[in-house]
Amino acid sequence: MIEIGKTLVSDDVADEAFVCDLQKCKGACCVEGDLGAPLSTEELPMIEKVVETVKPYLAEEAIYVLEKEGGYILDEDGDYSTSTIDNKECAFAFYDENQILKCSIEQAYKDGKTDFKKPISCHLYPIRISKLPEFEALNYDRWSICAPACDLGKELKVPVYKFLKEALIRKFGKNWYQDLETKIKDRSDQTSP
Numbered sequence: 001m002i003e004i005g006k007t008l009v010s011d012d013v014a015d016e017a018f019v020c021d022l023q024k025c026k027g028a029c030c031v032e033g034d035l036g037a038p039l040s041t042e043e044l045p046m047i048e049k050v051v052e053t054v055k056p057y058l059a060e061e062a063i064y065v066l067e068k069e070g071g072y073i074l075d076e077d078g079d080y081s082t083s084t085i086d087n088k089e090c091a092f093a094f095y096d097e098n099q100i101l102k103c104s105i106e107q108a109y110k111d112g113k114t115d116f117k118k119p120i121s122c123h124l125y126p127i128r129i130s131k132l133p134e135f136e137a138l139n140y141d142r143w144s145i146c147a148p149a150c151d152l153g154k155e156l157k158v159p160v161y162k163f164l165k166e167a168l169i170r171k172f173g174k175n176w177y178q179d180l181e182t183k184i185k186d187r188s189d190q191t192s193p
Helices: 011-015 041-057 060-069 104-110 144-156 165-172 174-191
Strands: 002-004 007-009 072-074 080-082 093-095 101-103 127-131 136-140
Touching: 002 011, 002 174, 007 011, 011 136, 041 060, 041 080, 041 104, 093 104, 101 104, 165 174
Parallel strands: 007 136
Antiparallel strands: 002 007, 072 080, 093 101, 127 136
């Protein structure tokens, strides 16, 4: 475990390899699971603001869900997540010309139509953050649908934390990320013969 300020980073974030391989997984993380993308309360106004902006990217079924439910729901555990279509794919997901699920929020961001890139939980995946009494714990979430990403990460020799550099900086800042790199290097130097 690596401690940086009020965060605890699992060793797997440094040791495991990962690079999304959308050609193989087809964006399955946008459709698999019980709920949509986890959202922080700070993100809720951004989700509300972007709903109208992303509608041109979406199929009628997704637009219907967003108009009926809004962009997010509150689950029975008191947590927020993006709305879904029939408890499956995220209502913000759309299929591109190659039948790969993509995020309409991220596409609108790339097209210069919003300054909200996408929910931080999506941007940070496969890292999931758990709130502890004194810390935020960053853990590597293993999911069978991401096996191609693990294979590609190993092939390219890219650890999780390097793959997620932009997202980690977005969430915790440049200084935090530099501390993470330093602590991982120091740990590696200590275990090298």
